[in-house]
Amino acid sequence: MKRAITFCLLLVFVLVTLLAGCVAPTSSPEAKEKVLRIATGKDDYTNSWGGKAVFCSEGLVMFDANMKIKPLLAESWKAEDEKIYTFQLRKVIKFHDGTPFNAQAVKYAFETYLKKSAIRDGIEAIETPDDYTVKFILKKPNPLFLSNLAVYEEILSPAAVKKALEEGVSEELIPQRVFVGTGPFKFSKWTKGQEVVFVKNEDYWQGEVKLDRIVLKIIPDPHTRVISLEAGEVDLIGNDPFSLILPQEVLRLQNNPEIRLYHRAAATTYGLEWFSFNTERGPFNDLQVRKAVKHAVNVREIVKAIFGNGEPVAKGPFPESSKFASPDLRSPEYNPDLAKRLLAQAGWSDTDNDGIVERNGKPFKITLGIGTRVPAWNIIAEMMQAQLKKVGIALEIETYEDQALREKWKKGEFDLIAQTSIGSPHDDPQWHFETYYSTHGGFGYPPVIRDEELDKYIGELKMAAGEERIRKYHAIQKRIEELVPGVYLFHEPMFAAAAKKLKNFEISPPVPWHRYQVLWKVDIEE
Structure with a gap:
């Protein structure tokens, strides 16, 4: 009898053991951590008010x-x-x-x-x-x-x-040192020149944050950022001012089935690409000469070379979608014959048949200063060089680091200078005009032209609202068109590219300081 009982107990033990191996465990393994890796191009961006702050506060x-x-x-x-x-x-x-x-x-x-x-x-x-x-x-x-x-x-x-403050941080540096806000992510660590890490705020007031961590990887070269996305080393590029996607890379990304490309047309004056004349000295203190260059540059051909047929030529400082854009502005007219006539009226002619016009024995040789942040300016400059040569103007291209280029602008040491508008970063462009056109603003930079009428209109913006404000902006645009202080090329569109595993991602509004505010909604599905 004892042997029978022992046998039965042994049989039960074996069956239980076998069944245990066939049934799934009651406790599931820990869910895989959801990490969003973003490539950006500039480390001081991530160490500033406009970088870490947009995740944290x-x-x-x-x-x-x-x-x-x-x-x-x-x-x-x-x-x-x-x-x-x-x-x-x-x-x-x-x-x-x-x-x-x-x-x-x-x-x-x-x-x-x-x-x-x-x-x-x-x-x-x-x-x-x-x-x-x-x-x-x-x-x-x-x-x-x-x-x-x-x-x-x-x-x-x-x-x-x-x-x-008690530890000795000055009030001015608080935004660059303190990141304890109410935002969806908390600052974790910064490895200079490599990455910045944020972790989710478990108690975020708007709802559940889907991502566990965000890693902001510092990759200065735009081509390397694209390669990193294609290789699966990062998940998102192009969503901030320092990770712009080159136009020539857009088609390549469009054809990649593992990547989703996002596009947003320009909506503000931020990212306006144009060049300004040095109107404080010859030859561009002469309106006729400025008009000649305007008609000698084939803006439509330049924009097509950069973007194909998908982006419009700038008619003025505002994108056409802006409520402030004047309906009376027209795209710049490419007319090299008119350019030659205007130069002749201003006293410039090719008397020695060397292909370069001159006045009083001095050939028309000028420089164009460009920076390094917007690679498209290499294409723009070379095309302008060829186009201006057709009307007898010799253009030399000078490339500077961005800070050095700004110093050239500040000191007036240029003939033509590439401008990538630093304002306005929101829907109203008052800052743009105060920065570039007002003799009372400029943040230390000289205005691209000095004009009392323009100054008057810009000053009146501070009190104007509603329809009156729109009328002031129309008057400003008309006056700028008359003065020709520069030539507008295009309003830089925004492209972002993301791995398809990202869900609920939306390309952010074109506000450079706040392009990551809605990432708390983003999820990752492998």
């Missing part, structure tokens, strides 16, 4: 994909005469360090690390009637106040800021 409002301002940390606002702005803040939001986001945090930001910002200069007072209400009282009406808030101002944890 947020402002009161933001631009959506259509460049419309929408609430972010503020849930609503009201404006009185564009001079008093009252924001109702969202509740139950916490900074990465667990401290609460509230009205006091907003006020503290503008009293410390934002107090020297351009937007702070226009604020008379900031009031906090309660924990979730902030009122900005401006010194004078400012139609750009909300746009400026959407572009520049992020709110950081007061506790983290105070700690940094």
Whole structure:
């Protein structure tokens, strides 16, 4: 009997063991970590307010994909005469360090690390009637106040800021040293020249963050970035100002079945490619000569060489989609015969038959300074060189690092200079005109032309709103067209390329500082 019982127990043990090997384990293995690898071209971009901050911190409002301002940390606002702005803040939001986001945090930001910002200069007072209400009282009406808030101002944890100040960090450097915000990702580490790492915010107020980590890889060469994407070493390129995809690479990426290409037409003056004349000295202090060069450059041929037939020629400083674009502007007319006649009227003729026109015995030889950030300028410059030669102008191309090129501009040491517009980074182009055309602005750079009428119109923008503002912009465009201080070529479109495993990715609005704000929605499906 004992032997029978022992046998039965042994049989049960064997059966249980066998069945255990056939049944799936009750506890699943850990899910694979979701890591998004982004290639960018410039390390100081990732170590700045505009780099790490866009992953980690947020402002009161933001631009959506259509460049419309929408609430972010503020849930609503009201404006009185564009001079008093009252924001109702969202509740139950916490900074990465667990401290609460509230009205006091907003006020503290503008009293410390934002107090020297351009937007702070226009604020008379900031009031906090309660924990979730902030009122900005401006010194004078400012139609750009909300746009400026959407572009520049992020709110950081007061506790983290105070700690940094106690450790000796200056207020001006706080945005470059403190990244404790309310955003979907937390700063983890920075390996200089190699990568920046962010980890998900488990308690993000807008919802679940799908990605576990973001690794921002520093790859300066644009061709190498494309190769890295094709090889599966990175997952996303082109979505920030320092990882632009070269036009000649676009077709190649379009034909890759493992990659999805995203395109967004230009919507602001940011990324406008053009060249300006040195109107402070000869030969381009002569309007007739500037007009001659304008008609000698075949802009349509240049744009086609860079983009094929897919991108339009710039008619002016605004893309045609802009509400501020004048309907009266026309594409530049390529007319080399007219260019020759204009040169002759200005006293330039080829008296020695060497193919180069001269005046008073001096040949028409000029330089074009270009930078290195936008590779398309190599193509543009060589085509301009050939086109200008047809009307008797000898063009020498000079290439500089971007900072050296800006110094040339600042000192007026150029004939023609390549311009990639640094403004406006939001939907209103006032900054563009203050930077390039106003004798009262320019951020240390001389205006491309000095003109009292133009100055008057630009100055009036500060108070103009609505339809009056649009009329001012139309007047500015008409005056610029008359003065010909430069030649507009094209508004740089935006291309981003991503591995197809990325889900819910949308190419960001053309606001250079904020192109990664919506990555919390992105998922990876292998």
